[in-house]
Structures are given as structure tokens and as C-alpha cells.
Amino acid sequence: MSNKPARRLTLVDLAVLSAVAAGVIFFFVRMTQVLEYQWEWQAIPGYFLFRDPETGRFSANMLLKGFGTTLKLSIWSMVLGFILGTFSGIMGAKGGIFGRMFSRFYVEIIRNIPSLVLVILFYYFVSSQFLDALGLDQWVRRLPDPAARGVAFFLAEAGQINAFVSAACALAIYEGAYISEIVRGGINGISKGQWEAAWSMGLSQAQTFRLVVLPQAFRRTAFPLAGQFISTIKDSAIVSVISVQELTFQGMELMAATFLTFEIWITITLLYFVLTFSLSRTISFFEKRMAIRQ
Helix, strand or coil, X not given: CCCCCCCCCCHHHHHHHHHHHHHHHHHHHHHHHHCCCXXXXXXXXXXXXXXXXXXXXXXXXXXXXXXXXXXXXXXXXHHHHHHHHHHXXXXXXXXXXXXXXXXHHHHHHHXXXXXXXXXXXXXXXXXXXXXXXXXXXXXXXXXXXXXXXXXXXXCCCXXXXXXXXXXXXXXXXXXXXXXXXXXXXXXXXXXXXXXXXXXXXCCCHHHHHHHHHHHHHHHHHHHHHHHHHHHHHXXXXXXXXXXXXXXXXXXXXXXXXXXXXXXXXXXXXXXXXXXXXXXXXXXXXXXXXXXXXX
């Protein structure tokens, strides 16, 4: 059994909690009494689900659809960014001179460009030049209904597919630059003795890297990579500028239509917070479990 004492609230903790509570109360009091803002929280649930008057079934409304799009966009961006970042990280750590140059050029260029600029440039170049020429949206429209619903579930509907794909690719390229440095650092952190021990067992250099070094590097970088996924979720909000109907975009549309400015944005803030905070707590839990086992 652990003898570690249970953490208790200190005076500093109580002071911080009191300051936060006072700030929240001050905000609502000022909005209600000074600015005479009329709160209409009862309207918010209807923007998550609505009942179809003909069938009586509940369907997803704008906020729930936007939340789902944010999840899909974040997952695809992270998967593609992980593939690109891993490739770049391996090239930067163990590649030849041209591989290292490619990795460094990619990382330095992308990390020094604002993500918003990258999304806009990528959208107008890729979506308007390549995806339109490929007829991706037209291909989705010609699919049978079950297949079209599958594409809409995993990606986006035909009218949004070009913008979604370009946004996912732009975010993947942006996040991949940071993942590249995480992977490169993990590989370079493996001691030379691991290589020599594997060589003494008769493994080739390629086998040593694939079977010994790379698995250890990924174990070391698992939690930084998970933290990058949380960053991807937050960065996904910028794609609202190219009309991808994720959570932030849907919030702006609702605010313009209903003028429920504070109710909408407080709700969206809480949705982002619940998603990212739950992920960070999950990562922290597994990180502590891993530390105990070691």
C-alpha cells in the first residue's frame, strides 16, 4: 500500500476557487443587471436535438452535428499527421543527408507559418485546383445511398467533402511538423547501447531499428503524442474560416440567427473543455499507471 498522503485543499487552492467563483458571479450579475441581457438557456437543448414533427423521432441539430464534425476532423487530422510526422521524424533522426534536409525544411517552414494562413492557402490551392478537378464531390453524389451515408458518417456529405478533406490535410500537415519533432526526439533518445546489444544478437541495422529502437521510441513519445491530439482538437476551430461545419462554425451560424451570443459561446466553450479535459485526464491516468509499473 502507498504511504503517500492524500492531497488536501490548501489556502491557495481555496483562494483560487474563490476568485474563479467570484469572477463567474460578477460576469452573470453584470450581464443581467447592468447590460440587461436576457438569458435564454432553455433554447440551447433544442440546438443539440430536435423532434421531427412528422415522424416524432429525434434528430441531431446544429451543435451536435458540429461536435461530431469536430471529432471526425480531429481524428483524421491526427491519423494523417501521425503518418506524415513519423515519416519526417524517422528521416530527421536516421535518414541520409537529403532525408534530414527534407525533415528540417518541412518542420521549420510549417512551424513558422500561422496555422490559419496554412488552412486558407491549402483550401484555395488544393480544394479549388485538385479536388474540384478530380470531381470528388460529384463522385460522392453518384454513390448508392448506403455508401453515401457511410462517407457522410466517416467524412462529410457531398456538398462539404472538398472543404473537409482540404481542412483535414492542412491540419495534418501542420500537426505533423510537431509530431515529427516528438518522434525524432524519441528516436534520438534511445541509447547507443540498445543498438549495440541488438547487433550482438545478429540483427541487421534495419531490423534493430524496426524491432528494437522504434517500439521503444513510440513508448517514450506516447503521451506527448496524445497531448498533440488534444492540441489538434483545439486547432480544428480555425477551419471555420473555410466554412467547414464544425463546432465553431455552427456556433457562429447560430449566433447570427438567434442573437443568443453568450449562451451559444459559453456552451461551445464547455463542449471543447469537456472534450479536451476528459482526454487530458485519461492521458494523465495512463501516464501515472505506466510510471507505477516502471
